[in-house]
Amino acid sequence: MISILDVRGKNVKELAYDSFARTQFEYEDINKSVKDILENVKTRGDAALLEYTAKFDGVELDKLQVTQEEIEDAYNGIDGDLRSALIRAEKNIRKFHEKQKHNSFIDSSKDGIMVGQIIRPIEKVGIYVPGGTAAYPSTVLMNAVPAKIAGVEEIVMVTPPMKNGKINPVILAAARVAGVDKIFKIGGAQSVAALSYGTESVPNVYKIVGPGNIYVAMAKKMVYGEVDIDMVAGPSEILVIADETANPRYVAADLLSQAEHDKLASSILVTTSELLANEVQKEVERQLGLLSRNEIARESIENYGKIILVDDIDSAMVISNTIAPEHLELMVENPFEIVNKVKNAGAIFMGKYSPEPLGDYYAGPNHTLPTSGTAKFSSPLSLDDFVKKSSLIYYSREALKQAKDDIVCIAENEGLDAHANTLKIRFED
Secondary structure: OOEEEEOOOOOHHHHHHHHHOOOOOOOHHHHHHHHHHHHHHHHHOHHHHHHHHHHHHOOOOOOOEOOHHHHHHHHHHOOHHHHHHHHHHHHHHHHHHHOOOOOOEEEEOOOOEEEEEEEEEOOEEEEEOOOOOOOOHHHHHHHHHHHHHHOOOEEEEEOOOOOOOOOOHHHHHHHHHHOOOEEEOOOHHHHHHHHHHOOOOOOOOOEEEOOOOHHHHHHHHHHEOOEEEOOOOOOOEEEEEEOOOOOHHHHHHHHHHHHOOOOOOEEEEEEOOHHHHHHHHHHHHHHHOOOOOHHHHHHHHHHHOEEEEOOOHHHHHHHHHHHOOOEEEEEOOOHHHOHHHOOOOOEEEEOOOOOHHHHHHOOOOOOOOOOOOHHHOOOOOOHHHHEEEEEEEEEOHHHHHHHHHHHHHHHHHOOOHHHHHHHHHHHOO
16 A cells, blocks of 8 residues: 655655655676677677577567568558557657757958857767567657757667567557668667677667666666767656645556556655645555556555645655655645745646646657656757757958967966967968
């Protein structure tokens, strides 16, 4: 049963960090095996990938790449309603992310100075999509659509095969909708290695995005520097701030929507209403019995779930901003009155009719969000993750002459004579 913690009458600012904060998980015990996998794929290429696919996925493959025929068959073979839903979701995601576009700029002046910024897409991006028995087409859309809008030339997707050696058709259909260029039947740390170093079949990329299990997360962390990554994602989280106007059935359902993800997922309700707290506790227990992933959700709720009773909404905000949740729901009478008090959150869902899965699948904002408190300093996946910026500088001789003495002064103060000489030498005559 989900526990209730009553902190009314206490200083939540003093309690918050030790009692509520959740830090990034460490998995040093698996780092050695991940490092061995990365090195093996780097050295042996496709042969290592085929061996790992047989070992971890139980599938003997002849080739790693998915054919265009397989993609078309999957797209045409899935349920028509699902295909239409994916197309509509892609449209919403595209519409939102197109608003994130930035333009290159040049700022010039009459005295011979020109500075600017050039924005270019990353040329090659890899997307990891969990696969096997699970199918997450939303992951495909949320990662590939902004990459496509940014102008990425080559989007390479990796995802583990099912036991029959094929990729889940819904995943392939979503990839077609999103415009993925190449798809490979590989998963785990070995797929991260393939994308980082390249093999005979798999092209290397410059950035890897997308969620995976702990092996994938640790592999991404290890290859950072060889390639860029989006983030090292921890278990999923939701925090609901609710007052006496909230519906306990809605609150319980939303808490469980995260608990069913993972045994390590965190579902927290912070409320000013003791009546609501008790009703949600009962409702969580009732709804747990209806879930197909009951065991996972129950373990998550019992170990990482919590209902916190506070004196007022300001106290709830202190707790929320300390936890910096991946998903934050404001299930209060007027969420627009308190949203400006939110300092740290990946995505904010406002009102009783904006449940977290709306963001997971359909609304448009990206569902790849900072976890484990990293919303204090990082942001959701966006178009910015798929572009890079170069600075542009031009000075005429006269403009450089005007700046010369200042630059020499600073360079010599830093003890960098060669820096100063690049200015002096141009005006020796």
